[in-house]
Amino acid sequence: MLADIRWLGLDWDEGFLKGGAFGPYRETERKPLYDRYIAQLLDEDKAYRCFCTREELEEERHKAEAEHRIYRYGGKCAHLSADVITQNLAEGKPYAVRLRIPEQDVIIHDLIRGEVRFKAEEFDDFVIARQNGIPIYNFATVIDDALMQISHVIRAEEHLSNTPRQVFIYRALAFDVPQFAHVSLILAPDHSKLSKRFGAVSVGDYRMEGYLPEALVNYLVLLGWSPKDDREFFTMDELVKEFTLEGVSKSGAVFDKKKLTWMNHMYLGRKPASDLLEILREDFADQYAVSFDGVDESLILKAIELTKGNAQVVPDLFRLTANIVRSDVTIADEASRAIAVSPEAQLVLSYLVEHAGEIPFGQDEATVSAWVEDLRNRVPLAPRKLYAPIRVALFGAKDGPEIVKLFMALDPDVIRTRLKQALAVASQ
RNA sequence: GCCCUCGUAGUCUAAUGGUCAGGACACGGCCCUUUCAAGGCUGCGAUAGGAGUCCGAUUCUCCUCGAGGGCACCA
The missing domain is CATH 1.10.1160.10 (Glutamyl-trna Synthetase; Domain 2)
Known part of the structure; x- marks a missing residue:
């Protein structure tokens, strides 16, 4: 997960594997910290030991449900005498720790949602540390945020309902309550949770x-x-x-x-071809090895530069660059094939094959461009009819890079070969 | 069941107590163009429903409906 966050270009001030002034950052290593504050709350009688068993609690819950009441902890262990507690401890009875909740409403001043009010009767003395001594999330997160001097807690909306419980903990420990901001969730197209x-x-x-x-x-x-x-x-x-x-x-x-x-x-x-090449090499190593085995890197770069504007996602580049990088070419789809076998194709391609010597290989773009333009005067076809077969012949598809760019990027031998091959197809 | 949050086009959103409710994706058309893409223009398309306050409400209030989240000795 940290690697994903880094990949996104996000950074953080301190934390696990990075260090900082408020460590340790691993929850297991912070256990002594949590223990200290649990002990403090117990000491101040702001929390108490609950010796109730799971079965007892389960029973209470069922009873509440049967009577259509909201379940809240009955407070059986809230006021045990010191003697009883001492005896229970001596007997080694396991206990969880519950926080005493005052009977008062909680108002959260959320930076995104404004005032959110929760009624006192919604809360009971909830558990902050389990029988095994490990604190529950709501407790640990408060300790962490408080000790790390977090000023703003920005998190998903699903935590909004838990916020009052956390506020009770902040108050019991006399910590400053941070600012909260609860951001809405991202949904799947059917409005369900993303899954x-x-x-x-x-x-x-x-x-x-x-x-x-x-x-x-x-x-x-x-x-x-x-x-x-x-x-x-x-x-x-x-x-x-x-x-x-x-x-x-x-x-x-x-x-x-x-x-x-x-x-x-x-x-x-907009991304530089060299950056894209890096991504192909690193994130798509397998495909890269297959697609570009033995291909000169400068050719790959040229191919990416030509085709990146047509790619939706990075691996599209494998398909798009293939017809530039490979020595042979295959016609990609039916529509392109139809162009390849048209009478116009035969006309254009036979002209080019016959006059292959006039193709300005190795010239600058202006020269090549002028020559391509001039083809209109030599072959009596409308521009669309004229250029489509050339692109299919050179690139294997009717949609793709500009003809001028193709003439410049491809090796002269490859161009001659492809023109001849395409002419053969057109003449069938 | 209880509690909380949200509700502008198919989707993401802007805006105001009062001119045609603005932009983007998607979809359709046109222009540009040697193709596609990009770009430009344009079309379709929304204030969930109902009351109330007000001269006037999408905006404020209430109800209904809908959607999402939370109600643990999970995180």
Whole structure:
């Protein structure tokens, strides 16, 4: 998970494996800390030992349900005499620790949701440490946040209902209560919780599907936050500078993979080919080995540069670059094939094969471009009819890089061969 | 069941107690163009429903409905 966060380009001030002034950061290593505060609460009688067994509690719960009452702990152990406690301890009876909850409403001042009020009767003396001595999450998280001097707790909405319990703990320990901000959840298209059923759910999944971290971050941030203007593209630096809690929306957002893919496409087009090559090599090593075995790196870079604007996700580049990098070419689809076997194709290609000597190999772009333009004067066809077969011949598909770019990127021998092959197809 | 949160087009969102409710994705059309993409223009399309306050409500209040979350000796 830390690796995924790093991949996204996110950093943090301190923590596990990184160090900092408020360690240790591993929960098991923090156990003595938790124990200390549990002991303190017990000492001050703000918490008490509960010797009730699981069975007893279970029974209480069933009874409450049968009588259609809300279940709250009955307080059986809330006022045990010192003698009884001493005796129970001497007998080695296991106990959990419960916090005494005052009968008062709790108001949370949430930075996103405003005032949220919880009624006193919703709460009972809840357990803060189990029989095995390990504190429950609500307790540990309060200790951690307080000791680490956390000023703002920003987390998912699912924690909102637990916040009052945490506030009780802050108060019992006389800690400052931090500011809270509860962000809405991301939903699957059917408004259910995001799950495997929906496909990729972890950051790592998206990485393996070929989404760029900057695209994912950019998309995700817009899922619950909006700037003051209509901009949609943000770098990490811009986000750090411009993000505000005020711009966060309150409602849950449905994850729209189409828009993510669109955004990824835009980022791919702008990304330097060398960066994309790195990603292909590192994240898609297996495919890379198969697709680019023995291919000159400069050719790969050229191919990526030509085709990146057509890719939706990173691995699309394998398919798109194949027809540039490989010595042979295959016609990708029916529509392209139809063009390849058209009479126009025969006309154009036979002209080019016959006049192959005139192709300005190795010239600058302006020269090649002028020559390509001039083909219109030599072959009596409308531009669309004229150029489509050339692209199919050179690239294997009707959609792809500009003809000029193809002439410049491909090896002269490859071009001659492909033109001849395509002519053969057209003449069948 | 109880509690909490949310509710603007299919989706993400902006805005205001009062001009045509703005932008983006998706979808359709047009332009540009040697194709696709990109870009430009354009079309379709929304304030969940019902009361109330108000001269006027999408905005404020209440109810209903809907969606999500929480109710552990899980995290």
